[in-house]
Amino acid sequence: MKYSSVTTDDIAKVLKISRGTVSRALNGNKNINEVTKQKILMIAEEMGYKPNEAARSLVMKKNYMIGIVVFSEPQYFWKQLKQGIARAEKELFDYRVTIEYIETDIRKPETQIEAIQELIAKGADAIAISPNDPEKMVGIIDEVTKKGIPILTVSSDVPNSTRTSFVGINETKAGGLAAELLGKMLNGKGKIALITFASSILSIQQRITGFRGVIGNYPDIEVLGPYKLSRTGEFVYDYIMKILEEEPYLDGIYVSYGKLELVAKAVKDSGRSDKIRIVGYDLSEEIASLIKENVIDAVICQEPFNQGYYSVKILYNYIALNRKPFLGIINTKLEAVFKENLNYYMHQEIYDNLL
Amino acid sequence: MKYSSVTTDDIAKVLKISRGTVSRALNGNKNINEVTKQKILMIAEEMGYKPNEAARSLVMKKNYMIGIVVFSEPQYFWKQLKQGIARAEKELFDYRVTIEYIETDIRKPETQIEAIQELIAKGADAIAISPNDPEKMVGIIDEVTKKGIPILTVSSDVPNSTRTSFVGINETKAGGLAAELLGKMLNGKGKIALITFASSILSIQQRITGFRGVIGNYPDIEVLGPYKLSRTGEFVYDYIMKILEEEPYLDGIYVSYGKLELVAKAVKDSGRSDKIRIVGYDLSEEIASLIKENVIDAVICQEPFNQGYYSVKILYNYIALNRKPFLGIINTKLEAVFKENLNYYMHQEIYDNLL
DNA sequence: CTGAAAGCGCTTACAG
């Protein structure tokens, strides 16, 4: 299989026309006779023409600006996502892609709207947003879409909007996997406390639904709760301590959302780590330590690095290469992380200079 | 952060010299005065010059041929690895990279030597090989290296050779993770049968070492065996049946290598699937079915797609971009795959057209 | 050792 590539010049020669005309046909330029256009398209197809994107971007001189809006917590998650974005940016450097990254305060979801407007004002060609409060973002997303600027949701979705695509996990499955892990670690028998938090965000509801669905396969497992914590982490430690007192025979804890480290610390301090299996989501240095100490048994991750990487690549391909249609939803993997494979999920960036 | 890029022309203008000279300095061409060269390099650094690889490959017209040698089994694993190679090939199409893929018979390891020679004869610029019988490959690998052709091992290593790099898992850790999964699923108590096979390949020894190391943390778990199977799968089913008869209170089976589906089928037919936890490695359609049926509890995967993808990318960067030094060993993730996250590990290629 | 020129594959004003 020797390297050989059909060029616009090859097509031009076959048809005895100019390369300019071939290019116009290939790129949907309107200044072209429909008949010649069809002829060119046919021959191109026949000869197996594939555009040289490198040459294309070289001459086009169009700069692409992709805006990213994320919120501030949890830090480690965004750090990893950002590394994925950085890799994509590096890969697309020759293609004149620039990333504009805005991080908003988790306590002020409405600032994300301003962030989007700021990006548009700066001339962003495409936007990826991780909505802090999805409901609040429907309007602005639809507005951006109407302007012809593709906007993609990452990590958390706004399904009832006109976003072009969503990159992230299937939350229901994420709950199901947690149930399977706990079910297997309890050998199908025991009491599990279900931890969630006060507000009723869709994604958490989905996790819990998924969890209940799968845990139902274990008739001898009883689910206690849901116990609702504050999102900011206040009183979490004390609350867990209270639950532990009330339930002297607890076998597992499912932390469906956030503040896993506080829950784990309470269990650790109670001295019952060897009796209680803990499963939660996502990593941080702190959570990693608790896994190493056998306090947390497993954590489910969601390819944060790739969520960032895919978002940028997809948007670039969408705006620059016209690569459509979209699948709509790009589900990243649900990764089961234990003590023995933990390290591989902590540092995605280490091979960056090789790839 | 507006897009802006320093070109060779910018550097030339600053120094009032020609672009040709700048290029010569940047590329280590010998026809250049050492003093001007240093001056150029300094200014380039200072101005933050980054070569436009796209333009570079466009003008260089050098074709790169990367040869791949793998053996025939297990099929599904190589299928996934091949998909990763295909993605890399697609990404590097504009950079004139061509892949030459040779699959050898698992029963004839020596044909891999011929395959390498064939690739060299065809003019391969770099080679990736998955050695069927690592010991046999030391000589040829060293020979290829001496010719100045980088050769990388993928999936299984030849550590005592001069291969430039290895892409694959840490086998000891792979054994350790299996032990952790079984240890947790047995809740730290019970009997595990350790299955391996007759020949003493290094990687399997490492898995077993890793397994024993971690299972040692569970004082109430007893490891039976090792039970040695034939690599080709003969008599496996009957042998497992016999073990099951001899051990009426078996709680887990660790299949350290190959033929997991045959082991699982025997357990299934014995009707003791709900009593026995099974952990093994790698996926196939058949293994996936057995996971869905709750016969196999977990499988440890090793990023087969990325093993292929990384191999090609690394070799290309090595020969075309001079991106060194090598880390030597690129460890892919150990992926814990259960029923509920199985699907994500079966079809890596589905988003190919978006990326 | 260095500069001027040609050319990689592509697109797009500019004439006609």
Place this chain on the structure above:
DNA sequence: CTGAAAGCGCTTACAG
């Protein structure tokens, strides 16, 4: 609607 020409950033014979 089409062709000829210029030019993106780069490298490499070719003269000198």
